[in-house]
Amino acid sequence: ERDWTVSLTTVEGRERFELDVGSYQRGRLTGSNPKAATLVKRQDGSSFIQIGVESEVPEPEHAVKATGVDLGRRDIAHTSEGDHWNAQQLNQVRDHYSRLRAALQRKVGEGTRSTRRRCRELLQRLSGRERRFQAWVNHCISTCVSGTESLAIVARAKATCSLIALEGLTGMRERTNQQSRSKVERRRVNSWAFSQWRQFLEYKAARAGVKVVVVPPAYPSQTCHRCLWLGQREGKRFRCVNPACGWEGDADLNGANGIALLGVAVNRGLLP
Incomplete structure (x- = not known):
């Protein structure tokens, strides 16, 4: 979150890549502790990363x-x-x-x-x-x-x-x-x-x-x-x-x- 990058292990060693995300994704990632991530490759050769974060589930509101x-x-x-x-x-x-x-x-x-x-x-x-x-x-x-x-x-x-x-x-x-x-x-x-x-x-x-x-x-x-x-x-x-x-x-x-x-x-x- 300091420089909005992710660290990935490649065949040439560990490298950092800058995140290209929108304001909603930045809001979800801010202050979070990601537990897992998956690197996905598209058919056109480009790649993106799926980052999983945990969030607290609020107590259900009382409903009548x-x-x-x-x-x-x-x-x-x-x-x-x-x-x-x-x-x-x-x-x-x-x-x-x-x-x-x-x-x-x-x-x-x-x-x-x-x-x-x-x-x-x-x-x-x-x-x-x-x-x-x-x-x-x-x-x-x-x-x-x-x-x-x-x-x-x-x-x-x-x-x-x-x-x-x-x-x-x-x-x-x-x-x-x-x-x-x-x-x-x-x-x-x-x-x-x-x-x-x-x-x-x-x-x-x-x-x-x-x-x-x-x-x-x-x-x-x-x-x-x-x-x-x-x-x-x-x-x-x-x-x-x-x-x-x-x-x-x-x-x-x-x-x-x-x-x-x-x-x-x-x-x-x-x-x-």
């Missing part, structure tokens, strides 16, 4: 209400605050990668030796692009939405002094695959990194001092969040069959509000 998050196919995430992230544009990008992979895989089995080699190399690059695209979207949903004024999940919970309630994701793909659906819809659900999204959300919430609880996944999307009666869900619409209630609206919003109610109960120890 919860922000529920409902995950789905049409909306990747829908919160009880009304924020949602539509999957239409994302599905278009993923469908584009799927068509490219299918075309290249056909050429791998039918083309010449040089064609097969180039196709395999391109398939590997496409895999990396889609993986980075998924990670970028999951980062944006959990923390910030680039180019909009909408608060994302952790930022919204922090601003409203709420905890975050999530459904248990264990067995999510198995449950959804039991439903009758097209091959395209099955691929879209099975290819999205829901587990990665949850990991991003949990560590960013911990860093922000926001508590995350997991609620039982049974019936929150079929239960009316106002009267707690089982209702009727048809696609994106939910209708409560209780004559005294009769609430109708977005099914994902209803599910997110139901998850929020369960999150408050779990936080108070009323549910396991």
Whole structure:
């Protein structure tokens, strides 16, 4: 930190290199004690260093209400605050990668030796692009939405002094695959990194001092969040069959509000 350099052992001996980092990276490194670092070489021949630092996790703030998050196919995430992230544009990008992979895989089995080699190399690059695209979207949903004024999940919970309630994701793909659906819809659900999204959300919430609880996944999307009666869900619409209630609206919003109610109960120890 004295001269903002790193010391690396090379084949010609120990050398020091000046860090070329931005103000955010300098702020994270200032006063820290790095525990590990990894030197990474890019395909274009350039190199960069990943420096790992430790930071104290603040105690979660006391929260009396919860922000529920409902995950789905049409909306990747829908919160009880009304924020949602539509999957239409994302599905278009993923469908584009799927068509490219299918075309290249056909050429791998039918083309010449040089064609097969180039196709395999391109398939590997496409895999990396889609993986980075998924990670970028999951980062944006959990923390910030680039180019909009909408608060994302952790930022919204922090601003409203709420905890975050999530459904248990264990067995999510198995449950959804039991439903009758097209091959395209099955691929879209099975290819999205829901587990990665949850990991991003949990560590960013911990860093922000926001508590995350997991609620039982049974019936929150079929239960009316106002009267707690089982209702009727048809696609994106939910209708409560209780004559005294009769609430109708977005099914994902209803599910997110139901998850929020369960999150408050779990936080108070009323549910396991």
